[in-house]
Amino acid sequence: MEKSNRKILIGRVVSDKMEKTRVVSVQRVARHSLYGKIVRKNKKYKIHDENNQSHKGDLVKIVESRPMSKDKKWRLAEVLEKTQL
Numbered sequence: 001m002e003k004s005n006r007k008i009l010i011g012r013v014v015s016d017k018m019e020k021t022r023v024v025s026v027q028r029v030a031r032h033s034l035y036g037k038i039v040r041k042n043k044k045y046k047i048h049d050e051n052n053q054s055h056k057g058d059l060v061k062i063v064e065s066r067p068m069s070k071d072k073k074w075r076l077a078e079v080l081e082k083t084q085l
Helices: none
Strands: 008-018 021-031 038-048 059-064 074-081
Touching: 008 038, 008 074, 021 059, 038 059
Parallel strands: 038 074
Antiparallel strands: 008 021, 008 059, 021 038, 059 074
16 A cells, blocks of 8 residues: 555535635644633635535545645545535
8 A cells, every 4th residue: 555645634615616626624623722722723725626526515535736826735535425405
């Protein structure tokens, strides 16, 4: 099995209005450094979706790749869960 150093993230598609590009929100949980409270943090990534197979609300797995534009440095690996329309 080939070992890859590429990062893999799981998130929800929040926008599918662009052609071959999706915006995915990835949520992570972190502990506040001073107060110790558990805090949810969100970050949005623009991803490359060659076949336009993901849509708003889908749960997707994204993989780090070569830069495809100024903002797109991730690509769609697979759609884990389709949303009900």
